[in-house]
Amino acid sequence: MRGAAEELEGFDGEASSSSMISGASSPYQPTTEPVGQRPGLRGLRCDAQYLRGAPGRLKVAQTVLALISFICIETIMECSPCEGIYFFEFVSCSASVVTGVLLLMFCLNLHARIPQINWNITDLVNTGLCTFFFFIASVVLAALNHRKGAEIAAVIFGFLATAVYAVNLFLAIKNWRINNQQQNGRQTSDYMRARTESRDVDHHPEIQRLDG
Structure with a gap:
């Protein structure tokens, strides 16, 4: 057994x-x-900190105001002349779509998956263009409107959107300058450190011989 x-x-x-x-x-x-911890799914979450900050709030306000401006201009059935209305319609539609896409990219951290694009410069350019064209479109519509309710509402929301875009543009330019100054400071410090190390090697050749 x-x-x-x-x-x-x-x-x-x-x-x-x-x-x-x-x-x-x-x-x-x-x-x-x-x-839930895989890298592919980790970035797909809503960044509440971004939405609570000034850039997120401004981005939400821009999207909402541009969308309301587009809805107001779309309710106009008759126009003469129509050039100002068509131009305002194009600007408000483009601003709401592009700004909404950027809001989703920053809010869901999708911009981190495409590091080849400088998203800060992209946001800065979009904010500058929307500020300029929204102001021009609102002025043109205010000069050519016939005192209809929808046109007046579109002009009001257009100027509000212009103001919000202008504030965002000011903050974006300020942050861009600060980042450039910090980057230049780091490059200068690295250059000075490299020069100091090279001078130490030149003044003490025995260090170079020992390293060799």
């Missing part, structure tokens, strides 16, 4: 070792990484 038991134990040991070897060599290994 003892011999049979030893044979069974040896068989079980060989079977367990062979299963461990086959499991280690199998390409279908179970992963222990949680699904």
